[in-house]
Amino acid sequence: MQGMNFKVNDFRGKTPYYILNSHDDFLTAHPEESTAIFKSDEDLKEIIEVTYAMNFNVNKFRGKTPYHIQNSHDDFLTAHPEESIATFxxxxxxxGERAMFYVNRYSEYDSGNGLPVVFSCRVDNKNYLLSAASNSVSLKEGGLPSEIPTKTSEFIFYIIEFSTARNALxxxxxxxxxFCLAWSVQxxxxxxxxxPYHEDAINERMSFFIEVPSNIPPPK
Structure with missing residues (x-):
């Protein structure tokens, strides 16, 4: 059918959307008046663009709730600490717990252009951290560092918007x-x-989604 070529999975519920009319006006809520109107204010547009670019930089990642991390093929990141690897x-x-990762924010870390986090998981009552060093990725057993004062760390990753055209990270x-996390068939x-990440080349294997498992309530 014409006009029905969108995919239901395009709307994942974790990203805010902006509704525009044919004149590029933004739908704006005014709950105090029980109305919603379209606005074309340039100031409003600037605020919206900044908000969109930073919509993942929120307090939802506190390390208390496990998340599923999925790639663009809807595969789930799964820990194999006995081999020190993670696969999709x-x-x-x-x-179960092998596919549940905690996203631990390090707000005091010198983040530069992204949200600095440490990814961790618990398997068989042991804690593991996702590590990147020497162009490789591994799982290392250990507890979360109380602080990371240096500007580089094998455990710190920046969460960054994948691209302006995709609701992914x-x-x-x-x-x-x-260099960014990606998946490769081996x-x-x-x-x-x-x-390696290149600004002028879109690599879909670096595109990820973070979801709360359906049987776990979202963080408050």
Missing amino acids: ESDGDTK RFESSAVQK DTKKMLVLN
């Missing part, structure tokens, strides 16, 4: 400059790896 698997959501390593496995 289509049935990862059935792997990319994760840039602070230890290996201009021996039939979709391995979590580091790949």
Whole structure:
């Protein structure tokens, strides 16, 4: 049918959307008047663009709630600490704690252009941190650092908007400059790896979504 070519999965519920009319006016809510009107104010547009670019930079990531991390093929990041690796698997959501990662914010860290976080997981009552060093990615057993004062760390990643055209995120390593988490097929496995990031080239294998598992209430 004409006009019905959008995909339901395009709307994932975790990103705010802006509704524009044919004149590029923005739909703006006025609950005090129980109305919604379209506005074309340039000041409003500037605020909206800034808000959109930073919509993931919120207090939702506090390390208390586990998340599913999915790639653009809807595979789930799954921890294999016995091999010190993480892979993307289509049935990862059935792997329990192995597919649940905590996003721990480090607001005191010198973040530069993104939200600085440490990814961690718990498997068999042991804590593991996602590490990026020497162009490789691994899981290392250990507790969360109380602080990370240096400007580079194997554990710190910047959460950054993937692109202005996609409601997705990319994760840039602070230890290996201009390298981001990505997935690569190795021996039939979709391995979590580091790949160089280029501003002029869109690499969909660096595109990720962070979701709260359906059986866990979202963080407050």
